Amino acid sequence: MLERALPTTTPRRRTLAVGLIGPGRVGSALLTQLRAAQGRLAAGGLELKLCGVAASKRMWLDCDDPELNYRCDRAQTWRPTDLQQFAAHVRGDDHRHALLIDCSANDFVASHYADWLAEGVHVVTPNKLAGSGPLQRWEAIRAACRAGMRFRYEATVCAGLPVVQTLRDLLDTGDELLAVDGMFSGTLAWLCNRHDGSQPFSTLVREAHALSYTEPDPRDDLSGMDVARKLVILAREAGWALSLDDVEVQSLVPAELAALSIDDFMTQLAQLDTPMAAQLATARAQNGVLRHVASLDRQGRASVKLAVLPASHPFAHTRLTDNVVQFTTRRYHDNPLLVQGPGAGPEVTAAGVFGDLLRIAESLEARA
Template sequence: MGAGTVGSVLLERLSDPRSLPVQVCLVANSRWRCFDASGLDPRDALAQIQRARAGAGGGETGVAAGVHRHPGSGELPACFGPGDIVVDATASESLAAWHPRWLHRGLHVVTANKLGIGGPLLRHQRIRRQVEQGGHYGDAATVGAGLPLLRCVRELRAGGDRVQALAGVLSGTLAWLFDGYDGSAPFSERVREAVARGYAEPDPRVDLSGEDVRRKLLILARASGHALDGADVQVESLLTPALERAADAAAADAALASMDASLSRRAREAAAHGKVLRFVARFEVGTARIGLEALPPVHPLAQGGACDNRVAIWSCRYAERPLVIQGPGAGAAVTAAALLDDIRRACA
């Protein structure tokens, strides 16, 4: 499910017969799907649904045999059953709502979509229950694009440790935007460059609102054993009222300059105290907040390469100095690799 930036790289990798002993039977974007119970060539299927999507005005005339309208829901052909794997490489809320149902049917779920375990708490709990009963839920791509973050938190817990606090730079896009930003050049220009380089979403408000980071913090805190709900996280959005009001991506682009003055002031104030700005997510029992912080450049969360994710974990074992995990936490290649790893684990 999902043949966009991440899904298409994954399908490319799956078309290499040496990659994994799996057969791809269904490939879908939001409007079309290609299905063959006896197996598809992933690269051909991708090309066919992309062609159908590009010409998707009318009905099914002109689309290749085997390509059909996709209902957009998680309803699967009846031949899918226990042991089969559904990969969710979308950001779709309606598909995320299907994660517990797929698990209940005995399917394995592998996901880059954060809205499953990072969505409503009840959904997260239903998924965890299914996993406790033996279901496989591969979620390494949801936070840190496959960095061993969730795995590490779960292994600490399994070893009897207790995670007491977490702090991190969880958005590769926001990490890039604030890396080297000192307030001298307009922030809006950096945002436009991030969009042009493909680091930010075409409508950068998705990144600037902090909503994506909220989901990631929820996933990490929940994996640490804390039943946090979305409303428990206080988010300082970077969006100005003008950006919030903008009706579409073009209007948002026109309103980007409304961020410049206040961010430039904050960066200059930080620099005057020898600090740099970072967009940080923090959780400790009782509080969770996300927003801009001024940090000394030697702080672990202020370091690393431009798009790197950085997470510090304090636990009983790591009480005085945190365990720090850092590395590239965005991009289609590392995310698709994380999905492949989870598919491999589901096959094991």
């Protein structure tokens, strides 16, 4: 008896032109991940074509590198960075699908998103300054997406965790958001988990900085403003018109250290040790644990602060750099929905950006 051959399908071929802005720690990790996956993606019908890399002062438009490696051996022609020229080069004039990835933390770059989207270029970013910046700019970005362009920013909130997508799915299926609570900083989660009194808090901050868990300036984490931005991004995703000024933020940085250079701040980190030791003592006196928590409710009350939580609280059981986000909704009211996992480090952040790129690529039509 002859066996019937199973029908075969030809993968839907798609080509996506990509430009990367910000080849720092996250950007470099992303390029490594893209190179490693390129063969597998091509076999599945997706060809990624790196058309340019732009740093703060110079850019390279001569890649078109099949190995997605801007550090290749052949001659490189760098030129002064011009974001308008860079976007035009990636977009091309052949009606191709084009996507810009912004791995900078630069507000000037974020100010271009609405224009790029309006010009037919998709945008993916871990840069929090667009989603948490001026509300008018955020609305312009959303308006530009109504013409079918994609703007994805999953990695702005909890690196590679599906937090924005989870919230989007809840809302799209008719649920109603009532409150969001969470530990949104992998850096501060790691510091709280390690802060047991055996070492000065300043020693832990230096270790986190060496491990690349912190932002280049650790005050961006310790001030609580990075977490506040994430809270604003989730609020706006839910349709709430929240701004940074609406968030009550407790900073762990003494006022006298806030204006110092990074180097001077790092030399004076020991000033954090006494107040943080006192916070730990308070938590232990209450048989609780110290956690850095952000909270938002539907009345617009938003806060970011250190809190003493009971040992039975879900946030008390986090590990290492875990982020945990608790969504209280109409459906998940008595037993809120939790999303938890690692929330710091270039590799997991890059993976979140990569996931957004793939979701956009999957939605694209094949073009000749």
